[in-house]
Amino acid sequence: MTTDPFHPQKRPSRLGSVGHMEKLEASTLDALDAICRLRRFEPGQTVVLDGERPEFIGCVRSGYLRMQKTLADGRQHMVGLLVEGDMFGHMFNGPIKFALEAATEAEIWAFQRAPFEDLLLHAPDLERAVILNILNELDRARDWMVILGNNRVTGRIAGFLLVLCNRFFGVDHLLRIGSGSVDVKVPIGRHDLANLLGTRPESLSRAFHALADSGAIELLKPDLIRIRDVSALAAEAGEDAMDENAHLRGLLQLLKKRA
């Protein structure tokens, strides 16, 4: 049972406050209400198959989805993570080129494709939101490239943790800001993370503990990491100068205030 029976919502409460959808007009939101269903997925469950053209357009309400390409030899390589507010199953473009799987328990707003695309033609604000979402994804994909280009595993981990900070900023059950430190929940296991960062679980483990020994982070649990020194991480990661730092600065400020 991959879908939940009808759960039409009078008003997708989070829909209007997430991602690039916050600026949609009331009439557009109403129209979206009428064609959306809430679907729920269990960890490991497939949301969209590789190469399938999903019959709906989705927007993540909670949880994480992993995007993964299937390689010719059957292995899978993750190419990104979808979190709260991210959309998928984009129109214009035929089938998607990667599989989507729930990494955790996840809720998805599913919009019926035909009416959504119809609405798109008549609601410039929605179209704009969709395009911004795509451009956002593009920027993030390029950020990943920089991170993956780092030749030390510790550097890639550092970059990954900083990305988590940026993306989970404000989602408080994922990122908890304490006095002088930030706790981040790593949404995926070592195996998947190794896959994402182009390495092996063993190397990951060693690198995590190396970062811990250096004092930059602390391993509260395998999947719960306390960041003690953001700038040390940024230095490890060889962070890019443009967009990351803007977010990081905000994070650092917050840390100072609470310290």
Next chain:
Amino acid sequence: MTTDPFHPQKRPSRLGSVGHMEKLEASTLDALDAICRLRRFEPGQTVVLDGERPEFIGCVRSGYLRMQKTLADGRQHMVGLLVEGDMFGHMFNGPIKFALEAATEAEIWAFQRAPFEDLLLHAPDLERAVILNILNELDRARDWMVILGNNRVTGRIAGFLLVLCNRFFGVDHLLRIGSGSVDVKVPIGRHDLANLLGTRPESLSRAFHALADSGAIELLKPDLIRIRDVSALAAEAGEDAMDENAHLRGLLQLLKKRA
């Protein structure tokens, strides 16, 4: 001299036959004619600065541009290559987050921003072309992620060569198909390539020669590579099952026909 004095073209001859612009209506092409200029760039010349919002929207007519992010420590990391038919300086999105530099001598169709965006609002076919271009970039960025995720340098090179085959397919001065083999021109030097693939020139050199020793490729010149065994490359690269293989199959068929 970064720009060429006015060179309005009665009809951008290649514009209508490249990328996703091939399906534009005549009236749209005429409108584009009116607002485009041809600009010429020398190798190494900057086309758009990091963080700048370019005053024009560009479309590559010939040559290659490299997209590179500037890291906090001043180093630069390449995140992609723009070739014939690719667009940049996208609208909707404020400043671009990477610098654009000519990797070779290059010609750019430059469209004045304001009239282009205006045209965009009234020409659905143009808007569609632009969106397809963006989605295309997104797919390619994800392909890069898979390639960079490969932990052997030979694998990353193999992936890179296959991408070149896919993208330069049909551009005959870059990709020449012989009997049982394909010759590809590598558009960038070892230093840039190392940067793009997250390694060093020395490792690249060794990996190239390792592939040559295995018989998969042949180094005609440092920047001219004859691919002798496409499937060996695909195996090295751990090629992804979806889109690459479709192109590869076509390539293999062609090879068999000419063999």
Next chain:
DNA sequence: CGGTATTTTGAGTATCGTCAAGGCCAGTGG
């Protein structure tokens, strides 16, 4: 509390990065 999956550790090997030197090619100037 036991069973299972995940994570961690260890030892040995392969690969890659680094530094330094050598070769190749094109452009320059005699």
Next chain:
DNA sequence: CCACTGGCCTTGACGATACTCAAAATACCG
């Protein structure tokens, strides 16, 4: 026409890092 020069590519040697295989420890779940 040839020697010279500078940039790029290649090669070699060595140390650092990461991968592999195997086993132990820990966390998770019922």
